[in-house]
Amino acid sequence: MALRSFRLLAALFMLALVGCGSLPGDVHRPVSYSLLPSPDESPIARLAADQLPAGAQSGFRLLPLGSYALDARLALIRHASRTLDLQYYIWDNDESGRAVFGALKDAAERGVRVRLLLDDLNTTSVDKLLQALSSVPNMEIRLFNPFCCARASLAGRIATSLGELPRLDRRMHNKLLIADGALAMIGGRNISDEYFARNPVANFIDLDAIAAGRVVPQLAMHFDRYWNSDESFPVSYFSSSRDPGVNSGLLQKLLPPSTGRMELELPEKDLLELEPVSKELQANQLTLVAGLAYAVADRPSKRFLPPEELESSSLMTGALSQMLGARTELVVTSPYLVPGKPGMSVLQSLQQKGVRMTLVTNSLPATDSAFVYFGYARYRPRIANAGVEIYEVSASTPHGNKAVFGGGSSRGRLHAKLAVIDEEVVLLGSLNLDPRSARRNTELGVAVDSPELAKQALRIVEAMKAEAYRVRPEPEGGSLAWVPPNEEDDQAFNEEPGVSALNALQRLLLNPLVPEDLL
Incomplete structure (x- = not known):
């Protein structure tokens, strides 16, 4: 096994020495349309x-x-x-x-x-x-x-x-x-x-x-x-x-x-x-809920945009702008959440307006990207102190998610990207609330003005929350507490559930290694 690993590394090293390949230059792309x-x-x-x-x-x-x-x-x-x-x-x-x-x-x-x-x-x-x-x-x-x-x-x-x-x-x-x-x-x-x-x-x-x-x-x-x-x-x-x-x-x-x-x-x-x-x-039927909608997407050439144009034209900028317009309530689910300065500015502005905010994301045991989770954990105290009610989906709860999401006995991991604004507007698509979605990946989604669709979306979010720990600031001392699913505040944990000493060490060692812009 060691010899095979050595040979693989040697082969990769030689490939690197040989030089980099390149994409075909003269590409025939027959143009076609929908x-x-x-x-x-x-x-x-x-x-x-x-x-x-x-x-x-x-x-x-x-x-x-x-x-x-x-x-x-x-x-x-x-x-x-x-x-x-x-x-x-x-x-x-x-x-x-x-x-x-x-x-x-x-x-x-x-x-x-x-x-x-x-x-x-x-x-x-x-x-x-x-x-x-x-x-x-x-x-x-x-x-x-x-x-x-x-x-x-x-x-x-x-x-x-x-x-x-x-x-x-x-x-x-x-x-x-x-x-x-x-x-x-x-x-x-x-x-x-x-x-x-x-x-x-x-x-x-x-x-x-x-x-x-x-x-x-x-x-x-x-x-x-x-x-x-x-x-x-x-x-x-x-x-x-x-x-x-x-x-x-x-x-x-x-x-x-x-x-x-x-x-x-x-x-x-x-x-x-x-x-x-x-x-x-x-049966020649399809149940549909009415809505006034428009579709949005980043440009395919997003990677070529200068920073100032990227900031103004990305799908993330438009989504944050719509969230900033919330008057009474904002509910967001995002599996990968690193708000950065723009996101924190939106949350703090909404707090000043008295908007009720709910955020559902992954716990560390549930996430499939520890690096992104560590980026989120840096912001978590500030998010909680901005008045946001945070829910972290547990990898395994006593209630299970089979009846709702079909996961059976397997671990559940949040991946839904959703925002519901003022119980009227639904944002749905591929966009995560992280720097990679903002600046590096292209994204696509729809914005739908439909109170009926918003009601259905909020019902789904409630089912997600039933699989999640509620995170709240402690009344004194500025630390956080985790309330188990469907339990009261007096059942809260002062330590993050499912996070071992090894996880804490990983966070300490790995956190500084990945720039936030790459998350």
Whole structure:
């Protein structure tokens, strides 16, 4: 084992000495655009038009349950008859990932135009599968801000790209699916078992929404900007073989024909008392809540913006501006929370206005990013002293989250990105409240003016809070206390639950090593 490790390190060192590879310079990117919804040609488009509430500009269906979120994606793909556009940050080569890949392949083979755009940071496990899928007629795949070489492993990719690390640190964090230009899915979920409550160890508590109406063409416009941008490269440029016969054989091996026909075991109803989307679509129905909405996204070229323009145009700046406009209440869920000076300024301003503020984030045992958690912990006393009611989701509570979020006995980890302002406006999308989302990653989301949707979102937040410790300042001494889920103040802990002496040492040693701007 030691010898193999030495050889690996030596190989990486030699790759670094050889020099850095580079992306292809002359790239042919056929320009294409979203197809307008056609009720005459698409049952989905006809359904979206028929089910939109009377007089509504847009309509929404929230999806708090992981299994329902996977069911909805597969159902939309299976019902699409004209076009499918997808944009994701993470897509794993696991059961869920292969099921969605298989459904897309089936759609392309029946004549549906499929455009798939993936951020390239996490594509190592699916690289060969993407190359094989790119040979399927009607299916086109592009990679956003890709690595140039040694694509079989992340270590190899990095070793051959050392001179381009500043570029490669800027990622596309957007999540979007659009079916027939008429129904869209947005939110926090990537394509992986742990986002759909299918991981036996740990699953994310997350939130998506299906959107219909005028907001969908807005989302399609943002997709087109990314698809046709200079940041997006056809996956065929990185393929080891362009022989259709070779790719077809590889595809049969990696993605058997039955893969896209996964049958899910679904609860009869979710937290909102709604049935699975697949069942509704089969009955030619779709439950939608009316809202006045608009879609927003960072520019694909965000990494090229000068600092002053970046600060004024980023999605984070717009979100903070909307939060600052709260009059009575602000409720926020963010798995990765490092407010920085801009965020603290907003919280302190809202405190002065007397706005009631609630924040739900991860505890250290629940988070999948200790570095970001340590960044949050630096601000936690100031957040609490700004009058914010803080809830930290526990990795494991006595009550469990199976009935609400489908996590079963596995650990629950918050991943939902949500804000509800004055019980009227809902902000939902891919944006985390941290410096990376503000300055380094691109993000996408929607703002919806809908008291009814806000009421549903707050109901979901209440379920999250039932899985969380409430953090409050001690009346004397300025320290913090943690109140267990569904307990009173007199049951509070003075020590952070689930944090060991080793965790404390890690925080002490690692905290100074990562600049806040990278979190």
